[in-house]
Amino acid sequence: MRLEQLRIRGMRCLTDVSMALDPAINVFVGANGAGKTSVLEAVFLLSHARSFRSGASEALQQRGAPQLSIFAELRHADDRIFRLGLGRAGARWDAKLDGDNVTMGQLVSDCAVVCFEPGSHALIAGAADERRRYLDWGVFHVEHDFLGSWRRYQRALKQRNSLLRSVTASTDELFAPWEAELAQTAHLIDHLRRSYLDLLRPKLEASIAGLLPELGAVELRYRRGWAEDRDLAQQLRDTRGRDLARGHTTLGAHRADWSIxxxxxxxREHLSRGQEKLTALACLLAQAELYAECRGEWPVVCLDDLASELDQAHQAAVVAQLCAAKAQVLLTGTEVPQALQTLPSRVFHVEQGQLTRLL
Structure with missing residues (x-):
């Protein structure tokens, strides 16, 4: 898939910018703070309904702007074209697909973006939340049953947590229905996650071997969030007293994690920061390759500040892989990276939130 047109209004320092994107390589250059990363952030929002940057989502909207809006024309490999819209005025997000109001799930299902940026090492060294988001994004795009199960699970989890904070005694009458729903949907989610990881594993092994051969063989480990040898419903009953004291549910699919x-x-502590970044990059490229295998097209690939994150040899290797796959790439830097200087690309200069095409 590729983005052909992109327009961003009222987002961070980008008051109103429009661009026609190249189907292959697009480079955004400029000084630090010029707004380059915000362009990639806008594209990422269309695919994930959240930013890859930390901090409150309220900071996305430009101060004084009446609203934030992102519009894109997306062409799929079969030449279908979709018009995607994402807007926010205040706290509410609105999604549009070909001019019609849709749910956020419908919007992000039609747009796939993976992004490697300075915070990506958190996928390896950070909290489990980041790894679950990575895993569930991949499952969502290849397993049609995932979203419904995930929503049912989140509803049951919210209800059980509400009970844990509002009652003083553990009674089956109150808890059992929600625990049964939690257990049923958690097992479905766990099955879909395991199936996805089975597909991802060989691609991840190959991707890591290409970027970090010095670390030897790699193993992907997965923990589902509750004991493997017992039913979750029974474990939830057994841990009610502990959960009442803590005010939240301590077992379930929302506690899953994986590691390399x-x-x-x-x-994990044996890895340098550079090795963490390369491992995270390998994970993102493996996920993009699996998406392409399952869906027949590569997702859009964003690389933020590539030259400062990778040495020249690794930059060249990554760019060569993406070019061979014919993926659309959006890349930022203070200047055009050396790995791209001999390749055809569309270059944009970003300065104080304004965008000018150079090449």
């Missing part, structure tokens, strides 16, 4: 273990770096 290297033969020559068995603990």
């Amino acid at each position: 273990v290297f033969e020559r770096a068995p603990l």
Whole structure:
């Protein structure tokens, strides 16, 4: 898939910018703080309904702007064209597809974007939340049953947590219906996650071997969030007293996690920051390749500040892989990276929230 047109209004320092994008490589250059990353952030929002930056979502909307809006024309590999719209005025997000109001789930199902940026090492070194988001985004795009199960699970979890904070005694009459729903949907989610990881594993092994061969063989480990040898409903009953004291549910699919273990770096702490970044990049590229295998087209690939995140050899390797896959790439930097200087690309200069095409 590729974005052909992109317009951003009222987002961070971008008051009103429009661009026609190249189907292959697009480079956004400029000084720090010029607004380059915000362009990639807008594209990421269309695919994830959240930013890859940390901080409150209210900061996305430009101060004084009446609203934030992102519009894109997206062409799929079969030449279908969709017009995507995402807007926000105050706290509410509105999504549009070909001019019609749609749910956020409908919008993001039609647009797939993966992004490697300075905070991506958190996928390896950060909290489990980041790894679950990575995993569930992939499952969502290849398993049609996932979204419905995930929504049912979140509803039951919210209800059980509400009970834990509002009652003083553990009674089956109150808790059992929600625990049964939690258990049923958690097992469905766990099955879909495991199936997805089985598909991802060989691609991840190959991707990591290409970027970090010095670390030896790699193993992907998954923990589902409750004991493997017992039913979740029974475990929830057994832990009600503890959960009442804590005010939240401590077992379930929302506690799942996965990790990567290297033969020559068995603990996460054995990895340098650079190795964490390369491992995270390998995960993103493997996920993009699996998406392409399942859906027949590569997602849009965003690379924020590539030159400062990777050395020249790794930059060249990544760019060569993406070019061979014919993926659309959006890349930022203070200047055009050396790995791209001999390749045809569309270059935009960004300065104080204004965008000018150079090449």
